[in-house]
Amino acid sequence: MSIFVITYYSLLLAGSTAAAFFNKRSIFTLLFSLTLVSFVVGIIGGPGGLRAIAICAGILALAAMVSYSFREFLIMLAGPEVAKELRTAPLTAAFGMFVIFTYAITGIFAPWIAPFGEAEVISSAFAPADENMLLGADQLGRDMFSRLVYGTRNSVGLALTATCLAFFLGAGAGLLAAVKGGWFDQLMGRIADVIMSIPSLIFALLMLSIFGPSMPVIICAVAIIYAPRVFRLTRAVAGNVVVMDYIEAAKLRGEGTGYLIRREVLPNSMAPLIAEFGLEFCFVFLLVAGLSFLGLGIQPPTADWGSMVRENATLISFGDITPLIPAAAIALLTVAVNFVVDWMLFRSSGLKEH
C-alpha cells in the first residue's frame, strides 16, 4: 500500500471520528459515507480511483473557499443594507457571483487579457498546448485561449443585449397591458400567443435566413422570441399589483399611465422580474450558442463559443477535450447564473428554511 492510500484513509477516518465525537451529525454522515464509498472505489479502481476522489473533493473545497471569501469580500465592500442581504446568500450563490464577476472582467478587458488577436493565425492547425498557447490551437492554428477570451465578449455581450431588449419589449408591454386592461390587454396577449406558438429555433432560423446573419438581426430575432415569455410573467405579476389600494389611490389622484407604471407598479414587481432575467439570460445564451453551432449565428472570424465547439468538433474523435472547453465555459456560466437566480427567487418568494 502506498503512503497516499494510507494517509487518505487515516485522514477520512480521523475526520469522521472527530465529527462523531463533537456530535456533528451531518459532517459525520458525509465523511463516513465517503469512507465507505472509498473502500469500494479503492478495491475496484486502486489508488488511481482514490486520487480522483481526492482531486474532486479538493476542487469542491477550493470552490467553496473561493465562494466564501468572495462573499465576505462583497459584504465588506457593500453598504449595510446590501450587506445584510448578502449574508443570507448561500455559498452556491456566492460561487455564481464569483463566476459572473470573472466572466465580466474577462469580457470587458479581453484585448488586454488575450495574448493574441482573435483572428490571428500563429501556428499549425490543432497544435497541442505549449508555453505560448495555454490551450493549444484550433483548426486554423489560432490560439484557443485568446479566442475563448474574445468569445466571452462576443457571446455574452450578444446574449446580454438580446435579453435586455427582450425585457424592454416584454416588460413594457406587460406593464402597459396590466395597467390599461381591456382590449389592449387582449390584443397584446393574443400577439404573444401567436409568437409563442412558433417553435423558437425554427423562427430564429427563418428570420436569419431572410435577413442574413448579422448582429442586429440576431439580437432582434432572439428578443422577439423571448419577449412574450417576459410579457406573460410581467402581466401576471403586475396584475396582482394593480388591484392594490395604493394604485386605486393614485388613479383617483388623476395620475397618468406613465407615472403609475414607473413609480407604483414597476417597483413592486421588480423582484420576480430580476429573477426571470437571470433565467431568460441562460436560455438566450443557449439559443445564441445553438445558432452559432448551426452556422447561422455570429459569423467567422469573430470568436464565439458556439461556433468554436462546431469548428473543433472533429477533435472529439481523437480523444482531445479542446472542443469541450468552450462548451464548458457555456455550461459554467449557465450554472453560475442559475445559482444566483435560485437565491433571488428564494428571497423574493419569501420562503424560510426550516
Added chain:
Amino acid sequence: MNKKKEVLLEIKNLRIEGYSDEKWVDIIKGVDLTLHRGEVMGLIGESGAGKSTIGAGAMGYARDGTRISEGSSIEFDGMELTTATESEKRALRGARIAYVAQSAAASFNPAHKIIDQHTEAPLQYRLQKRMEAQEDAMDLYERLRLPHPQEIGFRYPHQVSGGQLQRAMTAMAMSCRPDLIIFDEPTTALDVTTQIEVLAAIRDIVDQFNTAALYITHDLAVVAQMADTIKVLLKGEEVEEASTEEMLKNPREDYTKSLWAVRSFESPQRQRPKDGVPLISLQNIDASYSSGPKILDDVSFDVYEGMTVSVVGESGSGKSTAARVITGLLPPSKGEVLFKGTPFTHDYRDRPKDELRQCQMIYQSADTSLNPKVKISEIIGRPAQFYSGLKGADLKARVDELLDLIELEPSQYYNRYPSELSGGQKQRIGIARALAAEPTFIICDEVTSALDQLVAEGILRLLDRLQNELNLAYMFITHDLATVRSISDEVVVMQQGKVVEQGAKDDMFKPPHHPYTDLLLSSVPEMDPNWLTTLLEERGVENLGDAAAAKIAEK
C-alpha cells in the same frame, strides 16, 4: 358551578422565541396558565401581545421561524408537550385539542364539501365510521343552529355565509369531542349581527359538552360574554388574570384600566347649517357592477361641510359601493352626485384635477393602501406636488407640516418606508396623504377596523381634531357602532343597497328605531357579562342575527 375540578392544561414559564434579524428574540416572556376541565379562559391583548402564539403553544406547536425555549413546560392532562414526539402531539391534535381559526373562509379547503372535512378527523382517528360521523355532524349542526342541518354539510364552503362557516368550523372542532378547543378570534371578521349568533352557538356547545376553551380576542365585550376567567396580555407578558366579573369590576393594573376606558371618546354633536347647500349630495343613486343585480337602490343622503356622516350596515349592504360612486370609480346607472349643488362628473377619468382633489379617500387596510417601495416623503409629497405644483424646499416644508399635523416627528419619519411603521402610524400616513390634496371631503372606509382599540381611538381623536381645524366633511363607512357613537354627527343605516333610516346621531341612538337599526344596535356586545344571556332571554334565538335581518328585509 362545579367546573373547577381537574386541571386540564398547565403552562408554566412559557417562553417562545422568534427568529428575526439573525437573532432569536423572545416573543412570549414567561407566561403561566392553568386551565381546568370545562373552563373557558379569555386571552386578550393588542395585536403583537402574543395571544395567538400562546394559543398555538398550548397545542405544543410553534409556527415557522419560532421555537419554544427550554425551561418551558406545557402539561396537557398529565402529558408534557414540550418533550413529546411529533407523532404523540399529532395524536392529540384534532382528537383531544382542536383549533378554530379566525377566518373560516380561508381555513376551509374550497375543493371539498364541508361535511367531508368535518368527518376527516373522526375517520382518521378511527373513532367513528363515516355514516356515524356524518350523522354526528348533522347533530352538531343542529345544536349550533345552522339552517337545514341535514343538508348544509353537503355544500361547498363558498356556498354558505361567513357566520355559518364559522359555526361549521366550530362543529368540526367538536367532531372528536375534544377536551380543549382554542378559539383564535373566531368572530373578528364577522358583522355584529352575525357575530351574536356565532357567540351564542359557541357558548352553548362548549357548555353542553363541558369542553375547556382558550378564547383569544381583542374585543373585551366579546370575551366578557364567553369566558369564566380573563387573562390580559401585553407584549408577551401577563398583565393580570382574574375571574370575568372581578376583572370587569375592579381591574388592578393601569394597562387593563386603559383598555376598559377606551370607548369613552365622543365628539360633540354638530348641527346642520340652517340654509346651506350640502357639500356632497347623493340623489336617487342606482348602481350595479357590469349589468349584475342592483347594489345600490335609490340611495340618497347629504353630507354638509364640516360634518361627519357615518354609513353603517353589514357587509354587502352597499356602503363601500356608495363610496365608489362618489369617487367616480363606479359610475351610477341612475341619479346624480352633487358637489356644492353642481353635478360631479360620473367617471373619475373624466374629472378635472380640481374635482379629484376635493374628494379624498382613506382606506381600511394601511398595508395595501401605501406603496411599500416608496418613501413616506414621496407618498405624502406626491399629491401636494401633483395638485399644487410644489417643488424642492416648498414641497419639503409642506410634507413636514403634514407630518406635524398627524403627530409624527418629520425628521424621524421623512425617509422611512411604510414597512418600518406600525399599523397606527401607517394609517396616519394614509390620512396625511388625503390631507395633502387639501380636500373638503374625505371618505373613511373602515379606517379603524384593522386596528387595536387603543390605536383606533388615537386615530379617531386625530380625525376629529383635523375636522375642527380644517373644516373637513367625513363620510365614515363602518360596521362598528362604537365608532359611530364616538365620531359621527349624522348616521345613515343601509341594508341590502337601500337606506333604511337616517338622521342625527343623538336621535338614532334613542328609540324608536327602524327594526333593522334596532337589530344592529342591540347586537353590539356590551361589557356586562350577562348581556348575551339577558338578550337571548328577552328576544329568543330566532329573533337575533341573520335570521332576523332576513325577516326585516322581507317586509
